[in-house]
Every structure is written in C-alpha cells, then in structure tokens.
Amino acid sequence: METFRRYLVIQGMTFVCGIxxxxxxxxxxxxxxxxxxxxxxxxxxxxxxxxxxxxLAITESSTRDS
Structure with missing residues (x-):
C-alpha cells in the first residue's frame, strides 16, 4: 500500500508539471x-x-532504493 501511495504522490506531481x-x-x-x-x-x-x-519509472526507482 505504501508503494501505491508513493505512486499517487509522484503521479500527482507529474500531472502538475505536465498538465x-x-x-x-x-x-x-x-x-x-x-x-x-x-x-x-x-x-x-x-x-x-x-x-x-x-x-511509474520514478516509483520503481524509489522503491528499489528503499
């Protein structure tokens, strides 16, 4: 669930920057x-x-480091 939450935060930021x-x-x-x-x-x-x-790529990269 933590990974999904992290993905949603990152997805929200990419939509803010790429609206x-x-x-x-x-x-x-x-x-x-x-x-x-x-x-x-x-x-x-x-x-x-x-x-x-x-x-998705940023989320995968950040979960691999954790």
Whole structure:
C-alpha cells in the first residue's frame, strides 16, 4: 500500500508539471468535431502517456532504493 501511495504522490506531481496533455484531451473532446484539432488529441495522448510512464519509472526507482 505504501508503494501505491508513493505512486499517487509522484503521479500527482507529474500531472502538475505536465498538465498540458490532459488539457489538450479535455479541449479536444469538449469542442465541436473539427479535423484541424486532431493534432491536439495525439499530442495530449502522447504527453499524458509519457507522464504516466515517468511516474511509474520514478516509483520503481524509489522503491528499489528503499
């Protein structure tokens, strides 16, 4: 449970620093269907995925040291 709590704290910090990805996704899904906003979906998806993977890597690294 301690590892999960540590992951949530680290994930929260990565979303604070990388909030652009989720913002892009919210704007994409909240706007009217527009083909010119397709880049916003892919950029938001990439940034959000990178945030999650970074948080997982930091959590693994910090639990290995403990």
């Amino acid at each position: 652009v990805g989720p913002i892009f996704l919210v704007i994409f899904f909240a706007s009217q269907p527009d083909p010119t906003l397709k880049w916003m979906y892919w950029a938001g998806l990439f940034i959000t995925t990178a945030d999650v993977l970074i948080a």
